[in-house]
Amino acid sequence: MNDSYLNFVNSPFGARLARSLGLPKPEVLRRYRADRPEFDGIVAIGAGREPHLLDALATLVGGIGVTSVAHASAGLWVPLANRHGLMTGRFEAADSGSSSKLAALLFDASGIEDSSQLEPLHAFFHDTLRSLGKCGRIVVLGRPPQTCVNPRQWTAQRALEGFTRSLGKEARRGITANLVYVEPGAESGMEATLRFFLSPRSAYVSGQVVHIAAQVGDETGGEMDGETGGKTGSKASSTFDWAQPLAGLRAVVTGAARGIGGSIASVLAAEGAHVIGIDIPSARDALDATMRQLDGTALAFDIAAPEAPAQIAAALDEQGVDIVVHNAGITKDKTIAKMTEAAWQSVIDINLSAQERIDDALLAGGILRDGGRIIGVSSISGIAGNLGQTNYATSKAGVIGRVQSMAPHLRARGITINAVAPGFIETQMTAKIPLAIREAGRRMNSMSQGGQPVDVAQTIAWLAHPGSAGVSGQIVRVCGQSLIGA
Numbered sequence: 001m002n003d004s005y006l007n008f009v010n011s012p013f014g015a016r017l018a019r020s021l022g023l024p025k026p027e028v029l030r031r032y033r034a035d036r037p038e039f040d041g042i043v044a045i046g047a048g049r050e051p052h053l054l055d056a057l058a059t060l061v062g063g064i065g066v067t068s069v070a071h072a073s074a075g076l077w078v079p080l081a082n083r084h085g086l087m088t089g090r091f092e093a094a095d096s097g098s099s100s101k102l103a104a105l106l107f108d109a110s111g112i113e114d115s116s117q118l119e120p121l122h123a124f125f126h127d128t129l130r131s132l133g134k135c136g137r138i139v140v141l142g143r144p145p146q147t148c149v150n151p152r153q154w155t156a157q158r159a160l161e162g163f164t165r166s167l168g169k170e171a172r173r174g175i176t177a178n179l180v181y182v183e184p185g186a187e188s189g190m191e192a193t194l195r196f197f198l199s200p201r202s203a204y205v206s207g208q209v210v211h212i213a214a215q216v217g218d219e220t221g222g223e224m225d226g227e228t229g230g231k232t233g234s235k236a237s238s239t240f241d242w243a244q245p246l247a248g249l250r251a252v253v254t255g256a257a258r259g260i261g262g263s264i265a266s267v268l269a270a271e272g273a274h275v276i277g278i279d280i281p282s283a284r285d286a287l288d289a290t291m292r293q294l295d296g297t298a299l300a301f302d303i304a305a306p307e308a309p310a311q312i313a314a315a316l317d318e319q320g321v322d323i324v325v326h327n328a329g330i331t332k333d334k335t336i337a338k339m340t341e342a343a344w345q346s347v348i349d350i351n352l353s354a355q356e357r358i359d360d361a362l363l364a365g366g367i368l369r370d371g372g373r374i375i376g377v378s379s380i381s382g383i384a385g386n387l388g389q390t391n392y393a394t395s396k397a398g399v400i401g402r403v404q405s406m407a408p409h410l411r412a413r414g415i416t417i418n419a420v421a422p423g424f425i426e427t428q429m430t431a432k433i434p435l436a437i438r439e440a441g442r443r444m445n446s447m448s449q450g451g452q453p454v455d456v457a458q459t460i461a462w463l464a465h466p467g468s469a470g471v472s473g474q475i476v477r478v479c480g481q482s483l484i485g486a
């Protein structure tokens, strides 16, 4: 759907009017385009005491080929960057607010062990934030509090969450701010995640906290798990084809005929996957058209039909599948007193129970291969609840429970399970929402606008990436840092 307000306030006349009336002016977000460089500009590096992740950051900065500048808090960066052969310089306080805009701010807080050591966060962002350009990126790196050895360290690392989320709310201008906790030993598995958060692909993902766990064999670059025969551990970053990371993989996407599902299918195909799209028989024409464009395979099944899991398993059995995206979903909104049993049951069945049955069939038969990915589509309604959506919010909260409960069981096979929780995304589903509520949904977030289906699709592509093996059991909101459920 078209966001007429965003278009208007970004026209010359609209921008002047918005300025004179003091109206909010949502930024036109910079999204990924294959014909534009994904990474460019200058990245400023800051750090707290004894940063542990600078070496891994140097690999990343070298890999994406950008210039860096070191803030005074990150004195170690310059010699390290020189050793890695990177173009680097020093951030001068005089640059603050100047027209030479930075593209990203990266802060390594991993060595902070006590609340009294948090001040470098203030110093770095105080000096650099005004130099960050429109749609710039902020990433703070820390250690997962649960892995900290004492309460002081746990406290200081947990504090990073409040800091990063507040930055996301302050920065505006299409800037995102996210926190990545890297477990000790998971350093070699952080590149895919950092690339995502630095890229225009994460245009509508802000205020999120992601935890990267160490994999069996992380120190060795991956080794065979004797019990399951599955490959575990993160591959060295240099072994990924960053342009076509999903080449040779097969991905099944439910609800692929239109909306977010159609976009997921095209992004996964653009990254090299063979996509098998599933949708209800009445959407067959749209599904066929989408799959034809992508050279994919169309399967017209109602996922909630009792025979669907066996049919899907049979269709995928011969070649197996690597990525399963449970996107199909419906709403049947009514307050609980007015909700029919059928409206309750169909929403729970399509949005939640069908996924459980399909996963069971694919996992039991070994059709979902070791090292595979399961990605659910939850919703901020599943986090915060929503008036008139007891059925929908129950189903979407259930998706979160499924992710959290299944992740430990799938770990031995190297299979990750995660979910995205979209906020307000411009699709036919949200076009049905009454205008006043729709406008509130669009504006009540740090980006002051709704997201696009491609924002959800790109987040799913990151979770599907072979380099995201350390990301499991997590819920990533694609909501522009919505105030709802924040």
Ligand SMILES: NC(=O)c1ccc[n+]([C@@H]2O[C@H](COP(=O)([O-])OP(=O)(O)OC[C@H]3O[C@@H](n4cnc5c(N)ncnc54)[C@H](O)[C@@H]3O)[C@@H](O)[C@H]2O)c1
Residues within 6 Å of the ligand: 254, 255, 256, 257, 258, 259, 260, 261, 278, 279, 280, 283, 301, 302, 303, 304, 327, 328, 329, 330, 350, 377, 378, 379, 380, 421, 422, 423, 424, 425, 426, 427, 428, 429, 430
């Ligand atoms: N649009 C948003 O703002 C938003 C926000 C949060 C979550 N979501 C979730 O994202 C997902 C996609 O939403 P959308 O906005 O693209 O919706 P949509 O209605 O545009 O598309 C949903 C697709 O799922 C298919 N589908 C429905 N029931 C099915 C079944 N039984 N078997 C097979 N396919 C079936 C539909 O035919 C359709 O193609 C849903 O799970 C939705 O709950 C959307």
